[in-house]
Amino acid sequence: MRVISVIMGVYNAENSVERAVRSLYTYTGDMEVIAVNDGSKDGTADKLFRLSEEFPSLKVFSLEENCGLTYCLNFALEKSAGEFVARMDADDICRVGRFEKQLAFLNGHPDYAFTGGGARLFDEKGVYARRSFPAQPQLSDIIRGNPFIHPTLLFRREALLKVGGYRDVSKTVRSEDYDLVFRLYAARLYGYNLQDDLISYYEPRNLAKKHTFRTRRNEFYVRMYGSRLNRSVKGRFYAFKPLILAFLPAGLYRRLHKNREEKL
Template sequence: MPEISVIMGVYNTNNETIVLESINSILNQTFSDIELIICDDGSTDGTFELLQNISRSDKRIKLVKNETNLGLAATLNHCIRISNADLIARMDADDIADPNRLAIQLKFIKQNPQYALVGCNSILFDETGEWGYREMPQKPQNKDFLFRSPFIHPSILIYKSALLAVNNYRVNKETLRCEDYDLFMRLYVEGYKGYNIQSPLMKFRENRDAYSRRKYKYRIDEAKVRQKGFKSLGLMPKGFLYVVKPLIVGMLPQRFLAILRREKSSVKE
């Protein structure tokens, strides 16, 4: 049985260079006792065939497919159900893991049993190169959820038992773009805690204006997730302004949001 199951959902990502770089960053980890579970979420553009070719190169890859597009939450739940390890690591098909990411996270979580999950900081990049740095709170508390999710989703290593205790990811229309935010709040409600290693153990692919281009219906869904989570965490009514934050931000000019985001995410030398 592997020590870590790395789970990855993929949908219509028929870019061999990007996908291969991401997968290899996991397969080439200094800690190698892993399985990499890749679930194709009903791709229609040849992605599954690409993944089949890649999977033949390493017996640690377990490739499965959803017959129809179910969304990330259901796809990750599929991966969790067939995983064999006690620890689950997240990874996206367009991000790049530092070669020591899993080794460092595994050592930390084994030496610090008070934490159920561990994440890390990240370098932000896009097709033009590195453009920012995301620093997460080291020991996230309930209040840290007011601002945004205090964990970078594809950076986490988490005990499978903790995921099972909260019934994994919630598959719901309102969690379509914030299934991770919802999951982490539910984990904290149940008493689980997390930690962020203060080193960039991954490169997180994100366009500079990604949040400013988010559809307004997804902002409404995020507000619903925030309201429900904040109430369970005892953050209401003081958290009300943060509940409506996505709605207010969505009414601001996109150019202003893009500038504000770049200023918040300056590259560290």
């Protein structure tokens, strides 16, 4: 069994996927990378297959049609063999030392099921801010918003399997990670955030609203579902937050979003 399996869903990422994959291989330990090409229409497949010739532990699977991130992650999880399972996106960059730090933490803290960390935010103009969350998120933090950065996470494999991986249903689109965190905590499988920056996270600095009304509605569903699982009455009130945000003007949303950023 491999020590780490990195699972990636890749869609139309020919301009960034090589950078992402190469950044993973700054880790020299026992690792495999499972990349699922999600029906890309550009040169993503060619880039991935050329990289797999250079990195034998990079396993590439191509889907004929676009099936969505959640499907790809469950597909990759099924194909993986790692004791630990890591997330990574095709437009982000894994920072040197990420997996060493995460493995050291989980090996030294058997009471935690997964760990994440902070991220440097960057776009075409360079790095401009960072984002981080509390070290020991409690349910009271989770009902207010997801306190984990999805592509920084490293899970114990048995924890993911215990909750059935990601829920591949239409109501979790763009909130599949939040849904997973709710279900892990309901199963008493808790996470920890290292206060190190583990990845460089691609996010344009003048980003308009990231979510449509549909994805905000999905987040409302995930919050309600997760609050019921965790028996949180307060969480059901917080569930209405994304519906309120859906009607905010783009300029006000950007200002609120920037409050989550920390200056370098």
